[in-house]
Amino acid sequence: MTTNGNGDARAAAARPRPSQIWSQQAVEDIWAKATLGRYRIQGGATRRRVPNFDDLTFVPCTLSRLPLEGYRERCETRTVLGTRYASKPIVLDRPITIAGMSYGALSKTAKTALGTAATRLGISTTTGDGGMLPEERAASHLLVYQVLPSRYGFDPDDLKAADAIEVVVGQGAKPGTGGLLLGNKVSPVIAEQRTLPQGVDQRSPVRHPDFVGPDDLQIKIEELREATNWEKPVYVKMGASRVADDVKLAVKAGADVIVLDGLEGATGASPDILLDHTAIPTMCALVEAVQALKDLRMLGEVQLIISGGIKNGADAAKALALGADAVSIGTAALLAMYAGADAYLGEYHQLGVEPGDGTIWHTGHDPAGIATQEPELEARLDLDSAADHVFNFVSAMTMELQMLARACGKAEVHDLEPEDMRALTLEASMITGIPLAGMDTALTPDAIAERVVALLGKDFLSRR
Amino acid sequence: MAQLTVPSDLGFSPVVDCSELTTREINLAVRELIEKAGATEVVIRNPAARHNLGVAIKAEAELRFEGPVGWYAAGMNCGLSVTVRGNCGWGVAECMMSGRVAVYGHAGSSTAASIRGGSVYVDGDAGARAGIAMKGGLLVVRGSVGYMTGFMMQRGTIVVGGDAADGLGDSMYEGTIYIAGEIESLGADAVEKDLNDDDVAALCAALTPWDTGLEPKQFRKIESGRKLWNFSAHEPEMWKVAL
Known part of the structure; x- marks a missing residue:
């Protein structure tokens, strides 16, 4: 099978790791366009997961x-x-x-x-x-x-x-x-x-x-x-x-x-x-x-x-x-x-x-x-x-x-109202201004800055 | 606002003077006169380029604007015969269903946009996108027209006595454009075709009501090449431009 030793032979026989870049989906997408000669068309909505x-x-x-x-x-x-x-x-x-x-x-x-x-x-x-x-x-x-x-x-x-x-x-x-x-x-x-x-x-x-x-x-x-x-x-x-x-x-x-x-x-x-x-x-x-x-x-x-x-x-x-x-x-x-x-x-x-x-x-x-x-x-x-x-x-x-x-x-x-809710993810909290579940305040950029200042002191940034 | 009452047999044309009236009051007065009082002709004085005058009126009557009008004059017209003695802004007679609109002046962009019937005449020039998305009817411009005239035209006829700027007839589905002057460039999938006897007859009919001094034989005909009707992988260069 191979002259490069037993280790390489086992590696060659193993299934290749799925590529995170050239996923099956990405490859099929390219094949579809290669056949169509244009962009793909479909009905419905995106299938991506987005903050919701x-x-x-x-x-x-x-x-x-x-x-x-x-x-x-x-x-x-x-x-x-x-x-x-x-x-x-x-x-x-x-x-x-x-x-x-x-x-x-x-x-x-x-x-x-x-x-x-x-x-x-x-x-x-x-x-x-x-x-x-x-x-x-x-x-x-x-x-x-x-x-x-x-x-x-x-x-x-x-x-x-x-x-x-x-x-x-x-x-x-x-x-x-x-x-x-x-x-x-x-x-x-x-x-x-x-x-x-x-x-x-x-x-x-x-x-x-x-x-x-x-x-x-x-x-x-x-x-x-x-x-x-x-x-x-x-x-x-x-x-x-x-x-x-x-x-x-x-x-x-x-x-x-x-x-x-x-x-x-x-x-x-x-x-x-x-x-x-x-x-x-x-x-x-x-x-x-x-x-x-x-x-x-x-x-x-x-x-x-x-x-x-x-x-x-x-x-x-x-x-x-x-x-x-x-x-x-x-x-x-x-x-x-x-x-x-x-x-x-x-x-x-x-x-x-x-x-x-x-x-x-x-x-x-x-x-x-x-x-x-x-x-x-x-x-x-x-x-x-x-x-x-x-x-x-x-x-x-x-x-x-x-x-x-x-x-x-x-x-x-x-x-x-927003006060009736809590966010389950950090990004949802930052987007909506609603406190993250388990916390009492919203993780807005201003709130984060306040916490940093509270923890490290006002002079922290200037010291750096 | 004073109530307007007009006898059924007027013997004169009622006048609406816009000087002291709001747009709402002007339109209400015109509707009252035509739709309720039965006036067959109304004269609008001092329109002062006001927008949205005489819109969406469904009646057979004459409406005369003695001066320039703003955007969407006689928009959505349905049966009126409208005359504008002055220039007009964008979208004159837009989405007209039937009737006739004549502008004795220049017209802004989007003249006769998306009309489905009736006829529009511009004695001067018309701006960009004249006759855009026309779904029927007739647009005659004695002068020149701006860029993308006839863009995505679906049906109907555009007659241009002067020149056309870039992109004439771009992405037309159907319909016909006749032009007597120079074409700066044709739009995507717009093609020139030979003028035949039917075209000459159509031009005669289009020009006869107006004193344009133009002869049918002066015109060239532009129509859709129909290559953009359906997606095709065989003409990638065209689709690159069109899409």
Whole structure:
């Protein structure tokens, strides 16, 4: 086998250590690009682990605080959005909204089911790239109309028929880049709705066609208000990037509500490099945004909706405790619909994924009929059942949120506050300013400096 | 603000003088006159380049601006016939569904952005991104247009009597651009094609309503090369630029 001795022979026969640089994943990524000749595209969200709400825990009432009865006492969830300028603010039964997702990325049945569920829940749902579906409008008691850079399907009548307007500047999955809908989802109906050739790989613009910067946005928002008689709240949705500056500029531009979409936000299709390597994680973005609103003395006057990876009532409770007025869910609502997808388990496994795995959303081939435009697949999705699953999930999520609030002694979910939490990781403590579990003070840079000075004396740095 | 009431048979054009009015008051007055009082023509005096005038009105009536207007004049127009005697800012007639907007002056950037129907005429020059993302309708600019005119155009027709700056027709999906003057450069996947009889007929129809002095035979035709419609590994240089 070898002439170099027994030791080398054993070494040659052993499995090589896995490379930390050229991991199997990295190698497969290179092979994929070598085959495609372009970047990789997928649906869903990043799979990276980033600082998130799971890095926080609540510290409920014991002797020092009085809890509310967890399963009984009233805990208010009503949420009002758009109180700054709109004469008809949005009133939600609970601080949860359904995020903008397009008819195109999703089937008509899926969009309508979201609207149906939202109406039963007393919350809003949101249109998406491609405009407003009549079925979606009919199903949705509260419908937010997105004004997107592409203006696909934009119609002033739909704008007037909406309950609120959301000017989309970007999204958390890929801030700084427009939407993507591959040709296999640009069916004849979708093509006509978006005024595009059938089967084209639609790459939406990222810049709006008629404004470019924050000063322009101010004029645009005034136009939208004039068009709708100053009745409807105007939201500005942004992907989390330079959050503090962006939030301040959106406030200056006249937003009633800011929708901030963090890194964990998903999408129907995106270059995966953008999913993994752009944006600020949701929790971190929220902290920055709240501070920006405080700096402007606008916290509460301009409402803040946070989105991106919100998966349960705990995430919602922590977001509210950090200062959000509401959370927005997209993926979680879709995943709820996949609760009925077990019947197609075999087909998903043939595709190499489990039901609800967003990595196939861009292909248009979704056996459960949710992220597809194939009529025979869409026909599998039962609207009532899908709506029931979303209704059940959001109801449960609300109960979880209330349970946590009651445990913290709060009769109003919006009364949750940072003091109700502790951080489980050093980085979460430093990001949020919330004390690390087991410590009494937050590990902010200032607090660390104070401790260093306390331990070593004020002259320590100068002595060095 | 005073309530405006107009008899159904006016015999004259009601006038809204912007001098002492806010934008909100101007738009309310125009809507009151057209949508409620049934005026078929309204004259707007002293608009003073105010933004967002006459937006999202759905009616068949004449609206005349006697002076320059700011951004988004007649934005989201649906049926109005609008005349601007002066220059206008960005986004005139943006997202228009139907109707007609004529600017007897120069227009800023994003003229007729994303319109789905109707026609826009600019007697002077138009700025950058004229006809960007048009989804239908007609834009006629007697003068020259700025860079990236027709960017990501989807449908409709742009007619340019003068020259075009860099990137004409960049990333067009569909639609047609006719240009009589010089082109500084074509955008990604924009290609020149031969003018045929149908084009001449289309140009005649586009130019006839306006006194441009332009002849259809002067024009060249630009359309999409359709190479950006779908991802392709066979044209890496084009995709490097386009993406």
